[in-house]
Amino acid sequence: xxxxxxxxxxxxxxxxxxxxxxxxxxxxxxxxxxxxxxxxxxxxxxxxxxxxxxxxxxxxxxxxxxxxxxxxxxxxxxxxxxxxxxxxxxxxxxxxxxxxxxxxxxxxxxxxxxxxxxxxxxxxxxxxxxxxxxxxxxxxxxxxxxxxxxxxxxxxxxxxxxxxxxxxxxxxxxxxxxxxxxxxxxxxxxxxxxxxxxxxxxxxxxxxxxxxxxxxxxxxxxxxxxxxxxxxxxxxxxxxxxxxxxxxxxxxxxxxxxxxxxxxxxxxxxxxxxxxxxxxxxxxxxxxxxxxxxxxxxxxxxxxxxxxxxxxxxxxxxxxxxxxxxxxxxxxxxxxxxxxxxxxxxxxxxxxxxxxxxxxxxxxxxxxxxxxxxxxxxxxxxxxxxxxxxxxxxxxxxxxxxxxxxxxxxxxxxxxxxxxxxxxxxxxxxxxxxxxxxxxxxxxxxxxxxxxxxxxxxxxxxxxxxxxxxxxxxxxxxxxxxxxxxxxxxxxxxxxxxxxxxxxxxxxxxxxxxxxxxxxxxxxxxxx
Numbered sequence: 001x002x003x004x005x006x007x008x009x010x011x012x013x014x015x016x017x018x019x020x021x022x023x024x025x026x027x028x029x030x031x032x033x034x035x036x037x038x039x040x041x042x043x044x045x046x047x048x049x050x051x052x053x054x055x056x057x058x059x060x061x062x063x064x065x066x067x068x069x070x071x072x073x074x075x076x077x078x079x080x081x082x083x084x085x086x087x088x089x090x091x092x093x094x095x096x097x098x099x100x101x102x103x104x105x106x107x108x109x110x111x112x113x114x115x116x117x118x119x120x121x122x123x124x125x126x127x128x129x130x131x132x133x134x135x136x137x138x139x140x141x142x143x144x145x146x147x148x149x150x151x152x153x154x155x156x157x158x159x160x161x162x163x164x165x166x167x168x169x170x171x172x173x174x175x176x177x178x179x180x181x182x183x184x185x186x187x188x189x190x191x192x193x194x195x196x197x198x199x200x201x202x203x204x205x206x207x208x209x210x211x212x213x214x215x216x217x218x219x220x221x222x223x224x225x226x227x228x229x230x231x232x233x234x235x236x237x238x239x240x241x242x243x244x245x246x247x248x249x250x251x252x253x254x255x256x257x258x259x260x261x262x263x264x265x266x267x268x269x270x271x272x273x274x275x276x277x278x279x280x281x282x283x284x285x286x287x288x289x290x291x292x293x294x295x296x297x298x299x300x301x302x303x304x305x306x307x308x309x310x311x312x313x314x315x316x317x318x319x320x321x322x323x324x325x326x327x328x329x330x331x332x333x334x335x336x337x338x339x340x341x342x343x344x345x346x347x348x349x350x351x352x353x354x355x356x357x358x359x360x361x362x363x364x365x366x367x368x369x370x371x372x373x374x375x376x377x378x379x380x381x382x383x384x385x386x387x388x389x390x391x392x393x394x395x396x397x398x399x400x401x402x403x404x405x406x407x408x409x410x411x412x413x414x415x416x417x418x419x420x421x422x423x424x425x426x427x428x429x430x431x432x433x434x435x436x437x438x439x440x441x442x443x444x445x446x447x448x449x450x451x452x453x454x455x456x457x458x459x460x461x462x463x464x465x466x467x468x469x470x471x472x473x474x475x476x477x478x479x480x481x482x483x484x485x486x487x488x489x490x491x492x493x494x495x496x497x498x499x500x501x502x503x504x505x506x507x508x509x510x511x512x513x514x515x516x517x518x519x520x521x522x523x524x525x526x527x528x
Contacts, residue, residue, distance in 0.1 A: 029086025077442035101226035127420025130395035144498035166205035204285035255365035258357035300409025364480035376450030
């Protein structure tokens, strides 16, 4: 019921700017085109002197009342145009430039094969993108560690090494980071007769690799649409005439460009087709190799040092996947075993890559907003700074809150979900309202934060924005897009061994499947 109520409230909230834009009772306020026409008419019929104090003075002290460069002081704008904020009349075209491609990118994020809890990842992504990046790179690094650990058992044969690494990674999938040590990997190899029953290892590895989803190329198509839609916003030859200057909407799209690498990474990593898949494969593997596959229940702790509120519960493995590793964009800080084997350089690299996409989006959006007229800090920068600050704070809260003295397990997931919802919904709301005209007023268009008493409002901005369409916007958008794609390329290169664990080519799967069926082994294993 609460979800239905939240949905209804969201629809009403989002619909308000549209209703306000068409309601005659709310149509007073700043409209640049109307104010320009009205001011020129008043000058032409003598009602307004070209030397009036409402006009901004240039460096030589001359009034800027020329029609080609008509600029008002902030008090002059309030007097001639009205001090009130006014919603844009073309909200639909303004929002569709970034909203539709963003929704398409979000819908292409690879989700876990859980029930409705898979959508936790969406809230976590929008409320804590930094931790979402950290989690998926942490998962890749765990696979990379599995691959490097497999090298001690087969240093020469790439095929056999990948088989061993894939089975190791399968156990990490269901047991978590606690097994990520040389001792535990050796126990796995000994308990399940790696040398004597390697064909069973190959069979399990092929089943695991064959059960992974692969929607990478579909995601590439969604990214191409995102890029095309943003380019169409400021290139007339692509998108046609725009209903209004595109600066703000392009800045929003650039800010959210971090969705590109996270969509690529999540689909490159993939997932299992069912939450039971990996468990079933390894259960059969264990039966064939004579070992045992027993998983203790997942323990969750809430405020154990506060007796009045303390809670502890245990959850069966299958039901605990949402907080114990089934969601690749939500991985907890329970990393003592693997952190001990990571160099400081590697740890810092993971954190740097996690914040890099957000910083690039923020920097690109900030620059585009800076070059609105008048140039400088303006109201729109405030919401952008606020949203990015909230994302950084969210990542710190997620990281620091996982503790046996506070919350772990499902309690931590619920805490993080509540926190992410409180950050994601206001962030989306302020982005949408900004695109709808929340800051469309004389004061916010005057650059008062940057110019102080010299705040001014330019009315004839069409030549200015046309110049930006050809210079600033393509340059900033191109650099940010290249940086986001370069980030994905960097991750693909640095963690290439991690990708090899579960991301097998079709030819590799066919070859290994044939060996498993025919019961043939590589030369490297036959010689042992």
